[in-house]
Amino acid sequence: MVDIGLVILDKELRICHWNRWMQLHSGIYADKIVGSRVFDSFPNLQRPRFLTSCKSVTTFGNFCFFSQKLHHYLFPFKPISSLDAEFKFMQQSCTMGPLRGADGQIDYIFISVHDVTEAVSFEKKLLEMNMKDALTNIHNRRSLEMNIRDEVDRHKRYGHPLGLIMFDIDFFKNVNDAYGHQCGDYILKSIATTIEKSIRVEDVLARYGGEEFCCLLPETTLEAAVVLAERFRKNVAQKVYKYQGNSIKVTISLGVASMQGEKMTAENLLKKADQGLYEAKRTGRNRVVTMT
Secondary structure, rough: OOEEEEEEEOOOOEEEEEHHHHHHHOOOHHHHHOOOOHHHHHHHOOOHHHHHHHHHHHHHHOOEEHHHHHHOOOOOOOOOOHHHHHOOOOEEEEEEEEEEEEOEEEEEEEEEEEOOHHHHHHHHHHHHHHHEOOOOOEHHHHHHHHHHHHHHHHHHOOOOOOEEEEEEOOOOHHHHHHHHHHHHHHHHHHHHHHHHHOOOOOEEEEEEEHHHHHHHEOOOOOHHHHHHHHHHHHHHOOOOOOEEEEOOOOOEEEEEOOOOOOOOOOHHHHHHHHHHHHHHHHHOOEEEEEEE
């Protein structure tokens, strides 16, 4: 009836007890696994962290905790619910501790296994809601600023190049005035989708505010960022947006910057890209301006 997995191992790490929960989720019945070493059925456990924890329990009577955030799972079981299909394996929070005999000596190790997949899935969804723009479903400003800080720190540590493109839609107010804000929302979503198709998985495309977007480009030189920005510009300018029988064309202006020197900060990088964007708009729009 207990809704957790319970496993008992001896000092040789042979399985002495395998409860019904473990049977149900592993597909291995107790009479088939009891007496065998745990590594025979679960070779993934034969790693230093698990072995060290077992020794710590049997030698000193310590308790060890395997948090889902660090280890994800000990036993590779399939998730219970189809709603948890985003995870290949059940997410588990596990505890390991000593079992003493009547003489006080540690004879066995117990492992309890808690299925936390549903909680992890919910937490992941909340995190995504916090980090995604509700309209365009790309990163929001908060997520961008966190990613920029991380990438700038990585740049300073390893010297890898880092580029940033900032762009916005030219005369976007005219679109809203002529066709309505719902059309404006459609244009924003369409442009986000168009740009997202042009970037790598590791790049971060974010809605910075209103009709303004940023694209953070790890491992990208200034020259490569300029080439990509020009591709963004052409892709948007060539596209015809269809909305309620109307054919609408828009353009974007772009500013490009990259990390230059150890003293440069995330704020400096954003400021340089913003200056490039301002210059692109000042000098005629629908163009790319590089700030060095």
